[in-house]
Amino acid sequence: MQRPIAYPESRADFPTRDICHGQIWRNFTSPPAQMQVHSCVEVHQDEHTEISISEQIRRRLIVIMTARILQIIVGLAGLCALVLGLVIWIANTDLTDIHMFFGLLVTLGLLVMSIIALTARGQRIWGMVGIVYAIILLIFGELQFNLLVGNLHWLIQALHLLAGIGAIVLTSAIGARYRTLKRGEAKPEAASQVSRL
Incomplete structure (x- = not known):
């Protein structure tokens, strides 16, 4: 006979891992067990957008000079x-x-x-x-x-x-x-x- 699964009562019972730069952040919550997966794609897109805007501004300043x-x-x-x-x-x-x-x-x-x-x-x-x-x-x-x-x-x-x-x-x-x-x-x-x- 299969034992029922005992779920933790708080998310503190599970370790969380917050690793960006291409990996995944996972979070386990109280029952029913859920796994929330947050991708870092949006973060990298924002960083890439800021870099491209800075590069465009720099080029325009060079042309203005x-x-x-x-x-x-x-x-x-x-x-x-x-x-x-x-x-x-x-x-x-x-x-x-x-x-x-x-x-x-x-x-x-x-x-x-x-x-x-x-x-x-x-x-x-x-x-x-x-x-x-x-x-x-x-x-x-x-x-x-x-x-x-x-x-x-x-x-x-x-x-x-x-x-x-x-x-x-x-x-x-x-x-x-x-x-x-x-x-x-x-x-x-x-x-x-x-x-x-």
Whole structure:
């Protein structure tokens, strides 16, 4: 004859095991005997979500810093190019190579900033405009010496000056809009991460 099973009256009579990281936590309660199995999958999912959010925030901060550095480089290079261009225009000195170097930095900075802007949804049109403008600026800078040679060449020089100023302003505008957009995206994610803690 089979003996009836004697159940413990409290859960303290059974040892509990609380082991996470892939194992199972088991708990035996008073009669009728029950086994509650709690998986740690949700815990690991929360940890993975927090890590992914932190990684996204870190990447966005890096991109924001990159955009800011590009703005500074383009601003300084553009200022040097403008000053040298005015010196070449007024004093007729031979500083063309240095002027072209700084102008190339401005063009490359605008091009890189425009490519970065293409990765943001609200900046794709500005990114395409910046790429087209950078290509036009590069071609115009190379061909300006052969355009309207003579007494009317000052018109080309003035147009070249305005094009350079436009490149600096466009780079600054794209960078500012991009950093504002990315900061706005990073704040809700940071707030949700803090709320999880």
